[in-house]
Structures are given as C-alpha cells and as structure tokens.
Amino acid sequence: MGxxxxxxxxLPLGFIAVYTVTVGPDEAxxxxxxxxxxxxxxxxxxxxxxxxxxxxxxxxxxAWLVERTRVPxxxxxxxxLVAPLAVPAFVNSYGWVSLTPRVEGFAGxxxxxxxxxxxxxxxxxxxxxxxxxPALEEASxxxxxxxxxxxxxxxxxxxxxxxxxxxxxxGLHLLxxxxxxxxxxxxxxxxxxxxxxxxxFNGPAATMLASVLVACCVLLLYAELRLRGxxxxxxxxxxxxxxxxxxxxxxxxxxAVPALAGLVALALxxxxxxxxxxxxxxxxxxxxxxxxxxxxxxxxxLGGAAAALTVLLALxxxxxxxxxxxxxxxxxxxxxxxxxxxxxIVVALALVTVSINVAQPIYQTFVLLLLAYAIMFLPRxxxxxxxxxxxxxxxxxxxxxxxxxxxxATARRVTLPLLLPSMGAGAALVFLAVxxxxxxxxxxxxxxxxxxATRFWSHSSAASYGAAAPYxxxxxxxxxxxxxxxxxxxxxxxxx
Amino acid sequence: xxxxxxxxxxxxxxxxLVLTLSSCxxxxxxxxxxxxxxxxxxxxxxxxxxxxxxxxxxxxxRHGDDFELANQLVQEGPDSPAxxxxxxxxxxxxxxxxxxxxxxxxxxxxRQVPDQYAPDNGHWMGFAARSTVLVYNTDLVxxxxxxxxxxxxxxxxxxxxxxxxxxxxxxxxxxxxVLELEGERVTEQWLEGLAANGTVYDGNDVVxxxxxxxxxxxxxxxxxxxxxxxxxxxxxxxxxQLHFFDDRDPGAFVSVSGAGVLESSDTPDDAEQFVAYLASxxxxxDIADSYALEYPLNPxxxxxxxxxxFEELEPPRVDLAALNGPQVIDLMQNAGFx
Numbered sequence: 001m002g003x004x005x006x007x008x009x010x011l012p013l014g015f016i017a018v019y020t021v022t023v024g025p026d027e028a029x030x031x032x033x034x035x036x037x038x039x040x041x042x043x044x045x046x047x048x049x050x051x052x053x054x055x056x057x058x059x060x061x062x063a064w065l066v067e068r069t070r071v072p073x074x075x076x077x078x079x080x081l082v083a084p085l086a087v088p089a090f091v092n093s094y095g096w097v098s099l100t101p102r103v104e105g106f107a108g109x110x111x112x113x114x115x116x117x118x119x120x121x122x123x124x125x126x127x128x129x130x131x132x133x134p135a136l137e138e139a140s141x142x143x144x145x146x147x148x149x150x151x152x153x154x155x156x157x158x159x160x161x162x163x164x165x166x167x168x169x170x171g172l173h174l175l176x177x178x179x180x181x182x183x184x185x186x187x188x189x190x191x192x193x194x195x196x197x198x199x200x201f202n203g204p205a206a207t208m209l210a211s212v213l214v215a216c217c218v219l220l221l222y223a224e225l226r227l228r229g230x231x232x233x234x235x236x237x238x239x240x241x242x243x244x245x246x247x248x249x250x251x252x253x254x255x256a257v258p259a260l261a262g263l264v265a266l267a268l269x270x271x272x273x274x275x276x277x278x279x280x281x282x283x284x285x286x287x288x289x290x291x292x293x294x295x296x297x298x299x300x301x302l303g304g305a306a307a308a309l310t311v312l313l314a315l316x317x318x319x320x321x322x323x324x325x326x327x328x329x330x331x332x333x334x335x336x337x338x339x340x341x342x343x344x345i346v347v348a349l350a351l352v353t354v355s356i357n358v359a360q361p362i363y364q365t366f367v368l369l370l371l372a373y374a375i376m377f378l379p380r381x382x383x384x385x386x387x388x389x390x391x392x393x394x395x396x397x398x399x400x401x402x403x404x405x406x407x408x409a410t411a412r413r414v415t416l417p418l419l420l421p422s423m424g425a426g427a428a429l430v431f432l433a434v435x436x437x438x439x440x441x442x443x444x445x446x447x448x449x450x451x452x453a454t455r456f457w458s459h460s461s462a463a464s465y466g467a468a469a470p471y472x473x474x475x476x477x478x479x480x481x482x483x484x485x486x487x488x489x490x491x492x493x494x495x496x
Numbered sequence: 497x498x499x500x501x502x503x504x505x506x507x508x509x510x511x512x513l514v515l516t517l518s519s520c521x522x523x524x525x526x527x528x529x530x531x532x533x534x535x536x537x538x539x540x541x542x543x544x545x546x547x548x549x550x551x552x553x554x555x556x557x558r559h560g561d562d563f564e565l566a567n568q569l570v571q572e573g574p575d576s577p578a579x580x581x582x583x584x585x586x587x588x589x590x591x592x593x594x595x596x597x598x599x600x601x602x603x604x605x606x607r608q609v610p611d612q613y614a615p616d617n618g619h620w621m622g623f624a625a626r627s628t629v630l631v632y633n634t635d636l637v638x639x640x641x642x643x644x645x646x647x648x649x650x651x652x653x654x655x656x657x658x659x660x661x662x663x664x665x666x667x668x669x670x671x672x673x674v675l676e677l678e679g680e681r682v683t684e685q686w687l688e689g690l691a692a693n694g695t696v697y698d699g700n701d702v703v704x705x706x707x708x709x710x711x712x713x714x715x716x717x718x719x720x721x722x723x724x725x726x727x728x729x730x731x732x733x734x735x736x737q738l739h740f741f742d743d744r745d746p747g748a749f750v751s752v753s754g755a756g757v758l759e760s761s762d763t764p765d766d767a768e769q770f771v772a773y774l775a776s777x778x779x780x781x782d783i784a785d786s787y788a789l790e791y792p793l794n795p796x797x798x799x800x801x802x803x804x805x806f807e808e809l810e811p812p813r814v815d816l817a818a819l820n821g822p823q824v825i826d827l828m829q830n831a832g833f834x
Contacts, residue, residue: 036832185697198563203570281729284787345564352571360575442560443568447530447577458537458559466728 015350059121086479090179095271121166217341285466314381344439381426388422528554562588589754622752646747650689
C-alpha cells in the first residue's frame with residue numbers, strides 16, 4: 001500500500017525524467033550551464049537556508065514563550081501564531097507590496113515567506129514541548145546544570161523531530177513557492193521554470209529545469225534524514241507525565257509581549273489591513289453573493305475531500321516509516337516528498353499527460369483533481385501523522401496483541417485513537433493548502449469549476465483588486481476552522 | 497469506537513459532496529463547445545451569453561494563462577476535450593499551431609478583421625489588440641525628454657530610469673518586433689543597453705506601479721493596464737501618463753489576442769461559429785463595451801473615446817507567426833533576461 005502511494009507521488013518525477021531524456025544532453029547542458037542559472041541557484045539556496053533558519057528561530061522562540069513561560073494571554077497568542085497559515089502566501093506578499101515596495105528583493109522575500117510559513121515549525125515544536133516529560137529536565141537540574149545547559153542538552157534534542165519535520169516542510173514550500181516570490185520580484189528556480197514555459201513556450205526545456213529542483217529536494221530530504229538519526233521518542237512510563245512548571249517572566253514580559261504582538265502584526269495585520277483597504281477603495285468591489293457562496297462551497301468541499309484522501313494515503317506511509325525502519329520504508333516515505341518541491345505547473349502537466357494517455361475517463365474530473373492535491377500535499381500529512389506515530393508507544397500495540405486482539409482490531413482500537421489528533425492536524429494542514437491551490441485547479445478541475453482561489457486569480461490578474469478582495473477574505477474565513485483545529489491542545493496542562 | 501466516528505462521517509460527507517458536485521455539471525444535452533480561454537475571464541463571460549442566445553450553443557470555459565493552456569493543449573494532443581483556444585497574446589497560438597493542432601479557419605471568418613492580424617496560413621485570427629506604450633512619471637520625465645523611438649531607451653540618458661517586464665510573453669513580443677524591423681545586430685545592442693539602463697520587474701502592472709510611485713521614471717507596458725487602473729481607484733496611475741510611439745516604430749507594436757479552432761474538436765462547425773462571432777460586429781461590440789479596454793479589430797467597432805483611438809495608432813507590420821521564435825529567446829537569454 002505504501003509502495004502504491006509512493007508510485008503515485010512519483011508520477012511527476014517520471015514526467016520530468018522523460019523530458020530530460022527528450023531534451024538530450026547537449027541542449028540540457030546549454031540550458032543548465034548559463035550564468036543566469038547560477039544566479040537562480042544561489043537565490044534558491046539562500047532563500048531556503050535563510051527561510052528555514054528564521055522560521056526555526058521564530059517557531060522555537062514563540063513555542064517556548066507560549067508553552068514554557070507565564071506570558072500573559074498564552075492561549076490567545078497560540079491561536080494568533082497559528083493563524084498566519086490561513087493567509088495564503090501570495091495574499092501576504094500582495095499586502096506587503098502594496099504597503100511598501102521596499103520589501104522586494106532577498107531580504108523582503110525571506111521576511112515574507114518566513115511570516116507565512118514559520119507556523120509550520122511553531123506548530124510541531126509547541127506540540128512537542130507540551131508532550132515532554134519534565135522528569136528529564138528535573139534530573140538535569142538536580143545534577144546542577146543551568147537552565148540554558150538543560151535547554152540545549154535535554155530539551156532541544158527531544159524537539160529534534162519536530163524542528164526537522166517543520167523545517168523540511170518550510171524548505172519544500174520555499175522550493176516550490178511561486179506566487180509570493182513573483183510578486184516580490186525575487187527570481188528562484190521555480191519562477192524561472194514559469195518564465196521558461198511562458199517565454200519560449202519550450203515545455204520540454206522547462207520541464208527539464210525542474211530536475212534541478214528535484215536535486216535540491218533530495219538534498220533536503222537526505223539532510224533531514226541524517227540529522228534526525230534513528231532514535232525513538234515515545235515515552236512509556238508509569239502514569240502520565242506531569243505538566244511542566246512554567247517560567248515566570250517577570251519584567252521580561254515587557255519584552256516578550258511586544259515581540260509577540262509585533263510578529264502577529266507583521267504576519268496578520270499587514271495582509272488583512274491591505275485587503276480591508278481594497279474592499280473600501282476599489283471601484284470594482286462587489287459582493288456577488290451567489291458566486292461567492294458557490295466558490296466557497298466548492299473550495300470547502302474540495303479541501304475537505306482532499307484532506308481526507310491525503311491523510312488516508314499518508315497513514316500507510318507514516319506507519320512504514322516509524323514501525324518498519326528499513327531502507328524500503330525510508331525510500332517510500334521520502335519519495336512522497338518530491339512532488340511538493342515542484343512548481344504546480346509541472347505536477348499539473350504531468351498529470352495531464354499521464355491521465356489523458358492511460359486514464360482518460362478520469363481526465364478533468366474531481367477524481368483526478370483530488371489525486372493531484374494528494375500528490376502535492378502528501379508531505380503535510382505524512383510529517384504530522386508520522387510525528388504522532390513516533391509518540392505512540394509500540395508497546396501498547398504489543399500489549400494489545402498479547403491480549404489476543406488481532407492486527408486490524410489493534411489498529412482500530414489502539415493505534416488509531418492515539419493517532420486521531422495528528423490525523424486531524426494533518427488533514428487541517430492539507431485543507432489549508434488545497435483552498436489556496438491554483439495551477440492544478442485551473443488545468444485539472446472539471447470544466448466551469450470555480451474555487452475561491454481561481455476567482456481571486458482571475459480578478460486580480462485583471463487588476464480588479466477590489467473585486468478580488470472578497471474572495472481572499474473568504475479564503476481566510478473558511479480556513480479559520482482548520483486553523484483552530486490545528487491550534488487545539490489535546491492535553492491541556494492543568495494550571496499548577 | 498465513538499472517537500473514530502467524526503472522521504468517518506467527515507470522509508463520507510466529503511465524498512457525497514464531491515459526487516453531488518460532479519453530477520451537477522452534467523446538465524442538458526443541447527449543443528455545447530469547450531473553450532480553453534487565456535483571455536481575461538470577465539471579457540468572455542460577457543461575450544459568451546450573446547453567442548449562446550444567437551446560436552443556442554452553450555459555451556463552457558476553462559480559464560488559465562496563455563502558457564499554461566497552450567502547454568496543456570500540446571500535452572493533450574489529439575485527445576483534447578477543447579474545441580476553441582483563446583489567448584491574450586499571439587505566441588501561444590503559434591506554439592499550438594506549430595504542433596499542428598489547429599484546423600484552418602473559414603475565409604469568411606477571417607475576412608472580418610484586417611489581414612495583418614491573422615497568420616498567413618489562416619489557422620487562427622486576432623480578435624482584440626493591445627498597443628505597446630511608454631508609461632512615465634509626470635514629475636520625473638518632461639515632455640521634451642520623451643523618446644521618439646523605443647530604441648532610444650537603450651541610450652545613456654535613460655540609465656537607471658527605465659523598467660520593463662521581460663519574462664512575460666508581452667515584452668518578448670516587443671523584442672520580436674524590434675528583431676523583425678531592425679535586424680539582429682540592432683536588437684542585440686538594444687537589449688544590452690536596456691539591461692544596463694533598466695530595472696527588471698515581473699508583470700506589466702508592477703512596472704506601472706513602480707513608475708507611478710516614482711521608483712523608476714518610465715516603463716514599457718501595454719496601454720490597457722494604465723486605462724484600467726484609471727477606471728479602478730487610479731491608485732497606480734495617478735502620477736503617470738502614457739506616451740504612444742508612432743510612425744511604425746517598433747515601440748508602436750500592437751499585439752493581438754488570438755482565437756482558433758482545434759483540429760481535435762468533435763463539433764468543428766459550432767467551434768468555427770464561435771470564433772466567427774468573436775470577430776463579428778456583435779462580439780466586437782461586447783469587447784469594446786467591456787471593462788477590458790483592449791482594441792476591437794473589426795473596423796466596424798470603436799472603443800470609447802477615453803482611450804486613444806485605434807486608427808490613430810501607427811503600428812509597424814510584423815509577421816505574427818514569427819513572434820517569440822527561438823532567435824528572440826536566444827537574444828534575450830544572452831542579454832541575461834531569461
């Protein structure tokens with residue numbers, strides 16, 4: 001089953017491979033060995049590195065403040081720090097560009113993509129911090145180690161899977177990011193692939209260029225695998241872990257609260273106020289209720305169905321990766337990530353080609369569209385479900401088996417209930433991605449299907465920003481429940 | 497196990513909804529055509545109802561960018577569900593034509609627009625046009641400084657003052673026009689000069705905004721971006737004006753939006769009717785009346801007088817089929833634009 005999912009996820013890679021061969025070594029060399037390509041590679045690499053570094057700093061810092069200190073309004077901050085996920089990156093960068101053109105270029109691009117994607121690190125890290133057993137830290141203190149030493153040597157290593165999983169997601173998104181960077185005029189490999197398709201209409205060459213992204217993605221995957229190591233992180237002990245005593249910030253609150261408020265203002269305030277402004281000043285602003293509800297319900301339905309399908313597909317992959325740690329499982333798990341580092345146009349064209357040739361009855365039907373979403377957003381579900389499974393002790397399953405419960409019943413009665421929170425979170429993350437997806441939706445949806453994202457695109461590309469704004473606003477509104485679901489704390493610590 | 501139930505219920509509901517959605521799309525069995533539309537969506541949703549009313553043929557639209565849909569058609573090949581392809585610029589039409597996917601248009605259909613707006617083989621035709629313009633910030637550029645030819649923008653007096661968007665098909669069509677009219681050497685030098693003088697932006701609208709905000713002095717765009725912004729809030733055009741090049745200068749190049757019937761169409765007659773309607777007086781009037789502010793090509797129809805009239809333009813004659821050929825791409829790659 002896992003292998004089937006991996007094969008599905010690797011379809012776009014096969015497409016790229018075929019075209020790389022078609023293009024031939026000479027033309028490939030000519031296209032790849034140009035100064036412009038070097039420039040783009042440097043841009044892509046520094047964007048990914050800086051974006052991940054900054055997301056880790058913000059995600060870790062915020063998670064520590066919210067989970068481990070008595071910063072006022074901790075619960076509210078938690079919600080607000082997850083909420084940027086509901087604002088599509090291209091809406092965010094649009095908001096910034098209309099505020100000041102100075103965000104263009106490298107610094108601005110790093111700032112804005114980080115503001116959009118740091119919750120991908122914050123979420124798993126805060127969940128892990130909450131789940132840690134304080135006993136280890138207390139042991140460290142009892143050995144007279146300082147707080148800082150304990151944090152670096154005891155807490156951080158336990159956060160490793162969360163930090164790495166989050167960083168991997170951020171990295172993959174940055175490799176494939178197009179809309180936001182195009183608006184910020186920061187060219188990367190993905191924007192160059194779009195340029196190549198647009199300019200020479202030389203599809204094979206453009207597709208071939210995507211192999212460079214695949215190489216970057218493989219590097220990322222390998223790095224994450226090496227850094228993660230082979231440890232196990234599940235805790236089985238007598239009773240439940242106590243909640244961790246929180247640090248009193250005291251006067252440091254004067255620093256922490258404005259810092260959190262500032263971050264929220266940058267990540268949420270800027271895009272929302274820019275949308276509000278367009279709603280008010282745009283002459284094309286209108287609220288065609290029929291179209292708005294139709295688009296919203298299509299987006300909701302597609303998002304919900306794709307989220308369910310993707311999580312179901314992620315289950316066997318995550319199970320293999322955690323419970324069956326061998327080379328085959330690793331390859332299967334890793335191969336589900338490749339497609340998400342590719343630009344939407346490459347994935348979409350690959351599916352056009354494959355389905356029109358071998359599965360014509362599903363061409364441009366919802367079935368194909370849902371499969372496309374699943375292929376693109378599998379990593380979001382795999383990372384989260386895998387993290388959940390890491391923390392579910394296999395011993396519980398063994399106990400169940402020893403009591404004579406069959407494997408299926410064990411999965412249903414023991415493993416699944418332990419996994420439900422992470423399945424919900426994975427589904428929510430996929431939902432958020434689907435509601436803002438554009439290219440695959442345009443190419444693969446049944447004809448005349450309109451989603452909030454396609455309506456936003458068609459209005460904003462016609463420069464009718466006022467008319468586009470209600471769709472962006474609705475995209476954010478329908479994403480709020482998913483965001484709330486993500487921010488829920490399954491084990492709310494009792495105040496001590 | 498009560499806790500697994502919400503998930504199951506959720507999945508079931510989602511599946512049911514998808515099934516409902518799919519069944520909605522299969523309505524009546526009247527004649528209908530599928531149009532892959534890369535022109536602006538609003539424009540087509542204004543034109544299509546008139547066509548349906550006149551002919552009883554339903555129009556189903558799939559929207560996307562020129563390059564997305566053109567590449568999709570190439571991948572679909574003979575199995576394409578599309579009957580008609582519409583673009584914003586002509587190079588996407590040339591791409592699809594180069595793969596032999598268009599059926600020739602009827603002579604009567606073609607005759608509705610001047611013959612320079614269709615390729616010689618008659619496989620597709622222009623149905624709307626956009627003119628190249630220089631947009632300039634009125635505080636930073638005086639009337640006396642305005643260039644007579646787009647070639648002047650490569651000269652030293654424009655150093656660090658000019659912006660353009662070379663990655664889009666729009667600008668590449670302008671480069672093609674320079675190449676057609678002035679030859680390879682001049683084009684090469686011109687691109688070098690532009691690279692030295694200019695700032696590269698992605699998108700005509702971004703160029704216009706930057707000029708308006710005073711970030712750069714002037715930029716090369718198509719006319720309708722500016723006129724449309726004037727009709728919106730005027731936010732991005734209030735400090736700027738348009739300068740039209742004239743006298744068949746390459747800078748006066750007019751790019752056309754194309755329409756063609758696909759060879760793979762099951763209903764070629766209905767598809768041909770639609771293209772004919774687009775270029776007819778009725779269809780062209782819809783274009784003229786729309787928000788689009790692109791020029792209709794049928795001489796019988798005029799755009800409203802807030803926009804510089806089409807007859808006053810003095811565009812150069814350029815072979816549409818030659819636009820954005822490999823040579824243009826090479827030249828632009830050598831100049832470091834792509």
